[in-house]
Amino acid sequence: MTQLDQLGYPIVIDDGVAAHVAAFAERRGYRTAIVLADANVALRAKRVARALGAKTQVLEFALGERRKTLRTLERVLEALAAAGAERRTLIVGVGGGVAGDLFGFAAATYMRGVPFVNVATSLVAMVDAAIGGKTGVDLRAGKNLAGVFRDPAAVFCDIGALATLPERHMREGLAEVLKHAIIEGDEVFDSLETLAPHALTKWPWETVVAQSLGVKAAIVSEDRLEAGVREALNLGHTFGHAYEVVSAYRISHGNAVAVGLRAAGLLALRTGRFSATEHLRVLSLLALLRLPMIGPVDDATALLAAMGADKKTRDGKLRFVVPRALGDVEFGVTVPARTVRAVLGRLREAPGVAEFR
Ligand SMILES: NC(=O)c1ccc[n+]([C@@H]2O[C@H](COP(=O)([O-])OP(=O)(O)OC[C@H]3O[C@@H](n4cnc5c(N)ncnc54)[C@H](O)[C@@H]3O)[C@@H](O)[C@H]2O)c1
Ligand SMILES: [Zn+2]
Numbered sequence: 001m002t003q004l005d006q007l008g009y010p011i012v013i014d015d016g017v018a019a020h021v022a023a024f025a026e027r028r029g030y031r032t033a034i035v036l037a038d039a040n041v042a043l044r045a046k047r048v049a050r051a052l053g054a055k056t057q058v059l060e061f062a063l064g065e066r067r068k069t070l071r072t073l074e075r076v077l078e079a080l081a082a083a084g085a086e087r088r089t090l091i092v093g094v095g096g097g098v099a100g101d102l103f104g105f106a107a108a109t110y111m112r113g114v115p116f117v118n119v120a121t122s123l124v125a126m127v128d129a130a131i132g133g134k135t136g137v138d139l140r141a142g143k144n145l146a147g148v149f150r151d152p153a154a155v156f157c158d159i160g161a162l163a164t165l166p167e168r169h170m171r172e173g174l175a176e177v178l179k180h181a182i183i184e185g186d187e188v189f190d191s192l193e194t195l196a197p198h199a200l201t202k203w204p205w206e207t208v209v210a211q212s213l214g215v216k217a218a219i220v221s222e223d224r225l226e227a228g229v230r231e232a233l234n235l236g237h238t239f240g241h242a243y244e245v246v247s248a249y250r251i252s253h254g255n256a257v258a259v260g261l262r263a264a265g266l267l268a269l270r271t272g273r274f275s276a277t278e279h280l281r282v283l284s285l286l287a288l289l290r291l292p293m294i295g296p297v298d299d300a301t302a303l304l305a306a307m308g309a310d311k312k313t314r315d316g317k318l319r320f321v322v323p324r325a326l327g328d329v330e331f332g333v334t335v336p337a338r339t340v341r342a343v344l345g346r347l348r349e350a351p352g353v354a355e356f357r
Helices: 018-027 040-054 070-082 096-112 124-128 158-163 169-186 184-193 207-223 229-234 238-244 254-271 276-288 300-306 337-347
Strands: 002-004 011-014 033-039 057-061 090-095 116-120 136-139 142-146 154-158 317-324 330-337
Touching: 011 018, 018 040, 018 090, 018 116, 018 154, 033 040, 040 057, 040 070, 040 090, 040 096, 040 116, 040 158, 057 070, 057 229, 070 096, 070 136, 090 096, 090 254, 096 116, 096 124, 096 136, 116 124, 124 207, 136 254, 142 317, 154 158, 158 207, 169 184, 169 207, 169 229, 169 254, 169 276, 184 207, 184 276, 207 229, 229 238, 229 300, 229 317, 229 330, 238 254, 238 300, 238 317, 254 276, 254 337, 300 337, 317 337, 330 337
Parallel strands: 011 154, 033 057, 033 090, 090 116, 116 154
Antiparallel strands: 002 011, 136 142, 317 330
């Protein structure tokens, strides 16, 4: 078991967390709890409910990104009311990032806010979504457009759950794990390099998750409301977001971010920041983790527009998060649109000698 406390609420990482959740509820004096579950992890949710007491209800929902909507939120809120949830009822959300965002938002608004515990079952949820207090749902106009900042009462990362997480969802999380490793550098990056050649089933996940979420937790604790340093967490995300939008979300977030991490390295090289050796280390990790490196969309004009080149900036310059070195990222770096275009062109090809010119 590993526990982190720097965000002011416990973040517990262990293989199986039911007993930890029950002990937490007991310690804080919650007499009733309701478990909200992503139907795909219903069995693990039931284990948590049993540990909380025989009478604990489990409300299951079929989720997925397409259901991260106000409509599902309404169903969750009505289900909470029907189940008799009160002000002092502890709401325990079990599932991936969608579950955390949606159930966390529901708990934040039900009766103007009831206590919420997040049991993370996907890698993305563990290293990213469950940490930082952002909750919300998608609107037709875009992702995560409605929501609130609200810290959970506790977070539990259920490492055992990773055994059933489909491989493509593991890779989604690995893109964020690599992002955190670039931001942190040092042992976090080194240990990822050591593990990367080995099968994911052999990785010491408790340690990997603790290290990776620790990077985010440290940054979030300095900047709760995303007014400053939290911007660093957008490494790879400006390019990534553009690929997601221009592909009409056919490219997954993790795959888009993976290409975005190569893009950030290229921008850094071309603006005299990153060393070729360090960029090569990032590329090697992308390859070993079997994450994509080639820009999946060719339309540079559309990609630039998606990055906001048309509106956000006056003189045609865009702002990026760029590594200066492993363990040292700089945010708010302005780059001329033509440099971005050159990088987008390079991204269409596999890495080769030209990468470093
Ligand atoms: N709030 C934040 O700060 C933040 C940060 C990053 C991502 N997010 C959000 O997180 C979401 C992506 O998270 P995700 O990748 O976990 O998606 P997800 O919650 O949809 O989970 C991916 C899939 O795996 C299933 N699943 C989850 N855990 C499982 C397990 N242990 N075994 C088998 N199946 C399992 C889910 O049912 C789903 O089908 C996005 O909506 C994104 O916006 C939020
Ligand atoms: Zn991301």
